[in-house]
Amino acid sequence: MTLTAIDLFCGAGGLSAGLEMAGFKVLAGVDLFEAAGKTFVETHKHAAFIGEPIEDVTIEKLMEKTGLKKGELTVLAGGPPCQAYSVYNHQRGMHDKRATLFREYLRIVEGLQPEWIVMENVMGIYSIGGGEAVRAIKYELKQLGYDVEEKVLKAEEYGVPQERRRVVFIGNRINAPIRHPAPTHGPGLLPFTTIREAIGDLPALENGEDGGTVKYAHPAKGDFQEFVRGDQNTVENHGAPRLGKVNIERLQHIPPGGSWRDIPHELLPAGMQRAKRSDHTKRYGRMTWDGLSCTVLTKCDIHWGAYIHPQQDRAVSVREAARLQAFPDWFVFAGSKTDQYIQVGNAVPPLLGRAIGQTIREIIEDGVSIRIAAE
Structure with a gap:
């Protein structure tokens, strides 16, 4: 059949x-x-x-x-x-x-x-x-x-x-x-897949760095990494967007699980300086290794969501966004970096x-x- x-x-x-x-x-x-x-x-x-x-x-x-x-x-x-x-x-x-x-x-x-x-x-x-x-x-x-x-x-x-x-x-x-x-x-079932399990084996990046085809930083650990890596020895689409100097300065004040509230008032964008503390809950959010990602959108824009790497002062790469969507690494995304983020964010997670x-x-x-x- x-x-x-x-x-x-x-x-x-x-x-x-x-x-x-x-x-x-x-x-x-x-x-x-x-x-x-x-x-x-x-x-x-x-x-x-x-x-x-x-x-x-x-x-x-x-x-x-x-x-x-x-x-x-x-x-x-x-x-x-x-x-x-x-x-x-x-x-x-x-x-x-x-x-x-x-x-x-x-x-x-x-x-x-x-x-x-x-x-x-x-x-x-x-x-x-x-x-x-x-x-x-x-x-x-x-x-x-x-x-x-x-x-x-x-x-x-x-x-x-x-x-x-x-x-x-x-x-x-x-x-x-x-x-x-x-x-x-979930509760009473298999544990949720954490961000560490999803992206923890990918090589570190500096802000704006894109090395093209890169090797994994660590051996596969856990079922999720085994699944997404398959028979791959290298990975594509792993390049960090280039953030401006003021954004990098802001990121240095944000701990894992933190957000725009951790940025000194004078460093906030003008519009956010007038915001209530209860507003924009995910803006300038930094991921936590043991948590889940927020919804991956067509722009992993740090101004709009928790798209800051848990440890490195940069936004997540296309490959990291794809991992958070549960795409296998053999899926290589075509087009400009903007096009790639759109493809990832619009997708139904394969799992x-x-x-x-x-x-x-x-x-x-x-x-x-x-x-x-x-x-």
Whole structure:
């Protein structure tokens, strides 16, 4: 039995990588972001990549590229661009064109008739239009014959060393049970993956240093490092952004777990000198070795979150951000450094994708076993 998937809005391919870890064969990815497309092509050499606006992607083209006929695809996955739903976008609303891109996903669902669908998005989708987007997604999929349930999944509960909340819709048209993955990490389960376990083997960097291809600083220690390193002997994308002199001076005052509150008042940016102590809780935050990362965004900008290395006076590298997203080290990100951070921050953590894929696969295999037993 071959389990197949197509990934819409695939970006660099984090969800695709997770589904493949769960035993699915990803046949195609669709995205308009050129740098992400280059990354996807290099990390999913067996899959077709379609670098076009989703509105221009026809059902005929998808079937031609994958060799599938209508009804043969196992899973259609994807996460429409989230900016319109995001709590960081205060002008979000259903009038925003990006908020209706999920309708393109629905068009392709109708055309391909996959057995299963997986949609991922940010928590802000619950508040847009008073929940209009969520209701519309579930109603329209129901009209197409799909039972759908959504749930907020916490990435850290699946081994990702990061606090990350995402809404995941799972549905099918084959009357199979719908189940979201059960947590594997947390109280009473495996311990959460710490930042030390995630990035502690990577070489030290000075502010602005980028050595290109580098060797690991230490032997792999622990299951997570064994997983992300695989057979790799060297690592890419490990270069520190260059921070200005005043920022370096600010960082020297911030201890592990500290933030902008630890910076002397006269060194704070003018706007933050007027801030209340209760404001901007994660700004200029320094990570702690034994904690979890805050949510990795498309900019690991120290002005906006806790993206300062636990020990070194610099911002985290693209590779460190990728590790915090649970990307294997063989995933090399293409494009400018800005493009690379965007690819990492927009991705579904592969370990979360794996958990989703494994759960769907278990349901499918249970159904096959029941049918065989009945025969």
